[in-house]
Amino acid sequence: MMTAESLTERVCAEPVGAARDAAFDHALDVLRDRRDEFNSQRYVPADYIALLKRAGMYRASTPAVFGGEPMAPSDFMSLVERISAVDPATGWVSSFGSSLVYFAALPAETQRKIYAHGPDIAYAGGLFPMQEAQKVDGGYLCTGVWQFASGCRGADLIGIGLAGGPETDGKPLTALVDPADVEIVENWDVAGMKATGSHAVRADRVFVPEEMTFVRGGLPQIDEPLTRYPALAYAAQVLAVVTLGAARGALDYAIEVGAARTSITGGASKGNRPAYKSGLAVAEAELRSARAFFYESTDRVWAKAVAGQHISTDDQALLRLSATHAAHVGRSVVLQVFDLAGTGAIYETHPLQRYLQDALVPAQHAMLQTNTYEAAGALLLGLEAGIPSFP
Template identity: 70%
Template sequence: MLLDDVEFTTQAEPAGPARDAAFAHALAVLRDRRDEFTRLGHVPKDYVDLLVKAGIYRASTPATFGGEPQAPSDFMRRIEEISAIDPSTGWVASFGSALTYFSALPEDTQRTLYGKSVDVVFAGGMFPMIEARRVDGGWIASGTWFFASGCRGADILGIGLRGGPETEGRPLTALVHPDDVEIVENWDVAGMKSTGSHNVQVKDLFIPDELTFVRGGTPTVDEPLTRYPALAYAAQVLAVTALGAGRGALDHIREHGAASTSVTGGTAKGNRPVYKLGLAHAEAELRSARAFFYETTDDVWAKAVAGEEITVEDRALLRIAASHAAQAGRQVVLAAFDLAGTGAIFNGHPLQRFLQDGLVPAQHAMLQENTFEAGGALLLGLDAGIPSFP
């Protein structure tokens, strides 16, 4: 059985100075190794272990089972900081939030899992939703799933199954051991290269009922983080990588734009009106999107902590703020690329990392333009038109 076979070899440093130092060390190592991760096409397990030591992968483990759940804003600021160095690694680290999904597992399953470790590295290929065969005590699944970001460094993988009447049509997630899947190395992309979002496939794999749950389903544990909207949070942690990409891009052009000379013999690039105006507008764009993003997050989190009703409008605003953050991050890295000029077209230019990675979050199904329409529909009391939204 999965929970008997999975092994955990690393745990977070104690909360406080030791864990803060572990996070600072992980950031320093990332600056040195981010090019290596791009060449590899994934974030290797030894670096994921550094993120574990920094507490990233216990940030959504319920306190009931010994976890140290973080407020969403606190967690996402860490992901943003990672992403300002390397957005791909930020994307992989963002799945430290994924255990909010696990709260819909049977309580006994959670107790067994977290009894082994509260630092669980999860990766999932959720789509397409495969029609599994129902058998006594579980499911038999065969199929291929896409976009399993971070699958090379995960302790546990998830695959998506098509739900039925018992789930009201909502998808199931099934937990499987990495040894039970084949990773199909097909992640040949221009952006987010080191997320290693390969396909995963299984053949006639038995999955017991106790290792399945409705994605975004009713939690079996009642804590503030399990009250916070799980699907909205899943969108937010991806969107925040675009804010980090924007920050990294603007920091670069700010640090390198004030050169005293110009290759063309004209005014130094950083002293041209278009450069100064472009930088100021981009800073305003990024900071405004960021303020809306965190303000909305904190408003809903306060309701979760107080046990107050989180309304459809609250959820819609979380989704709108997430999509806006992804779109704003994209626009800011494009603005930085424009300001940097011809040199930025070379593959080795520092802005290429932020450009190529920063364009990707807004392409994600949870953050595309149609999510604005769905959010607006809900604010008007209409049907969102997207399954499981918000």
């Protein structure tokens, strides 16, 4: 049974400043050495999650009132972007350091108990499909299988999705469970984002106390700037920024290779070819433009959250639009770099394969698919989005 008291003492982040920065740099160095291992085993292990905790990634959305050090979205996402430039799949897992914003909808006392042993919590959510749970005294008996629980092999808490009822006005619930109380079904057989370990989760009559459930994106019980920032838009953004990082990693590789004096055949270097130079420049301009729109939108809405100002539907629509655009442009940039690389890039061991396979995935996510362009446009025109829970 999952209770707030059942959480054990956790790894803590290094102090802010030089020690925290050194912990982050160390995590990147280790990732360069181990990313092939993570990809091969199809998950980021708990010992590496511990390094990200020491770097502060898993207290970045814990409320300050509970000992967290909530980061401005741009600051957090720039770290995810840097991780993703080394390994996008690990960046995807690290991005869920933002997801504790959902916990703000839990009763305040529950939050206090969850964070009693420290603010550094790795959370994974396997929310779909929403399952009907049996309502019993004090909570729910949960049975079912939930898909796409990214990072579940290294999580301290796992969320599962429950269909809502009259008590939630029909809104779906997330129930928090102890990873020891559920089975991880290893079905993550994919071509891209292998290391995210987005396996399924199976529960069999697991009891979850009512106070350990919340409406995803529900009304926060804690009022801080990060709990005022649109939670569902943030969820889309932290996935989109992974693609920006993947594109950066691919472009950096193209620049390094293009700067070589000669090619493998001894002829003129690739960088001296007109198509390579112009292709690289166009890709760089497209990535930087999408990135500027992404972070400008973020910072404008964050300023409103800090000031306690109203965040409008148009504000949220632009957040979602900039996220979708980042995911699609980032994917396009990686494909452009792949074209520049030539025949060698088709081999599985080629460095660009990591970015190519992983960068295709975020734009396939329901929060970033092509139809979200239309939904954002509809809202900017004062029309209905046509997509549930948008923006």
